[in-house]
Each structure stands twice: as C-alpha cells, then as structure tokens.
Amino acid sequence: MAEQYDSINARRYDYQRRLEIFSPEKNQVAALSGDLHGLKVMDLACGTGLYSRYAKRAGADKVVGVDISANMLKVAQKIEESAPLGITYRLGDASRMEKIDNFDLVLAIYLFNYARTLSELQEMCTSAFANLRPGGRLVALTINPLYDMRKPVWKGWYSPFTAEYAEDDCTRYATRVESSCITYYRRGFSAYEESLSSAGFEQQEWHPISVPPSLLAGPDASEWIVLEKNPPMIALSAQRLRS
Ligand SMILES: C[S@@+](CC[C@H](N)C(=O)[O-])C[C@H]1O[C@@H](n2cnc3c(N)ncnc32)[C@H](O)[C@@H]1O
Numbered sequence: 001m002a003e004q005y006d007s008i009n010a011r012r013y014d015y016q017r018r019l020e021i022f023s024p025e026k027n028q029v030a031a032l033s034g035d036l037h038g039l040k041v042m043d044l045a046c047g048t049g050l051y052s053r054y055a056k057r058a059g060a061d062k063v064v065g066v067d068i069s070a071n072m073l074k075v076a077q078k079i080e081e082s083a084p085l086g087i088t089y090r091l092g093d094a095s096r097m098e099k100i101d102n103f104d105l106v107l108a109i110y111l112f113n114y115a116r117t118l119s120e121l122q123e124m125c126t127s128a129f130a131n132l133r134p135g136g137r138l139v140a141l142t143i144n145p146l147y148d149m150r151k152p153v154w155k156g157w158y159s160p161f162t163a164e165y166a167e168d169d170c171t172r173y174a175t176r177v178e179s180s181c182i183t184y185y186r187r188g189f190s191a192y193e194e195s196l197s198s199a200g201f202e203q204q205e206w207h208p209i210s211v212p213p214s215l216l217a218g219p220d221a222s223e224w225i226v227l228e229k230n231p232p233m234i235a236l237s238a239q240r241l242r243s
Pocket of ligand 1 (some may be wrong): 017044045046050066067069092094109110114
C-alpha cells in the first residue's frame, strides 16, 4: 500500500487537494467535525496534511497526522516547516496502530477504502477506536457504496479505469495518478457498519455529500450535478461511548 503513494508527485497531489472542486467534501468534514477548539485530533491517513492543517487552523490544541507513505509525509512535514502550525506527523500503518493518545476526534479521510480485506478494514476501525477517549468521535470519508461507474462519473478526481469484483460485496477499482497505479475498494454499507461495531463504535451515521446551491447555479453546474447525482464519496461518523 505504501508504495502506491510513495511514487506519486505528492506536491502536486497537495496542490490539487486544495482546489475548490473538493469544497463539498471539505464542507461535510468541517460540519461533522464541529467545534475543534482545544481538542486533540488524530488525522489517520493524513497524506500531505490537508485535514491536519484544517484541524489545527480550526482551533485544535493537538494534531497528530499518521500516514503509511513516507513520500506523502515528507511533503506534509515540509509544509509544516515552512509555515509551522504545531502539527506532528508520524509514519504508521492504520491497520496496526499502537495507541498514541486519547484523542477527541479521529479523522479517517479516504482511509477505509484502502483496506484490501474485511479484516484489514476491521483492524483500521480498531486502531481508530483505541485512539479515542470515551465520548470521542470518528469522522471518515470513503468510497460511496452506491457509486456507479455505469452512470456519468464526476471528473473532479482521477476516475477509475477498471473495476473488478474482488470479494463479497466489494469492488476493486484501479486508477492512474501520474505514473502510479492506485487501487482502492468500494464496499457495501454493512461491511463498514459491522467493522465499526466489532471495534466497539456506536452511533454510526452515513452523511451524503451535498453540493452548495451556489455551485449548482454556477458556470460548472453540469459537473456539480454529476457529483450530486453519483457521488463517489460519502461521509461516515461514529462514536466511542464506552471506556
Ligand atoms: C487519497 S489519500 C488521502 C490523504 C488525505 N487524508 C487527504 O484527504 O488528502 C490516501 C492516503 O491514505 C494513505 N494510506 C493508505 N493506506 C494506509 C494505511 N494502512 N495506513 C495509513 N495510511 C494509509 C495513503 O498513503 C495516502 O496518503
């Protein structure tokens, strides 16, 4: 998994992630994260640190970004050094993470869709759970179980060029990001719900991505309509209630 993101141009990735095309998902993550003032946040699969920086700027007290790709973390770290916000980055595999702290919020933005098997998905959920304090929350973005490649697909991100059935209720997609081939997985709702429950999470909720009316009325309305009708991503929240 690390090698997929170790060979991409992470600088360019970071630049693209800042573009307005990602504003619907960013709005959703911000809304679900809520007031971050004084909170401890872990950004699992932080990549180049887009949401780590968001959390710190939104008032989080402590932000730790974890990613399996040294290449992505190098850019995150460089950005931190050029404009310090006080974020700590660590190399780590979310499917076998030790407990770092009792976080108030764990972000997992496009992490779960890289779980190659159901047991890996379960392990990722367990890592997130272990790093939350009782009462702490998980906010995730993943591949929408209802995403349908046979319908018009949103061009805002790298569209998959192959889709193959991988295992029960799971499709494996491949997409090209520059010279690297990235594979990721679309699973059904129940795979997530069961993995989260087994890890100990409660109050799981799905949150479709919505496109602001201003964008739907703007010059790129046709593309935004495609996103709204066939969104490739969906948000998921859950809570650790028990200790
Ligand atoms: C699409 S990027 C998302 C990065 C960031 N969250 C964002 O929204 O820009 C997916 C990231 O997941 C990381 N990743 C994939 N599998 C992982 C794992 N098992 N543990 C930690 N990071 C992982 C990749 O290295 C990559 O940086």
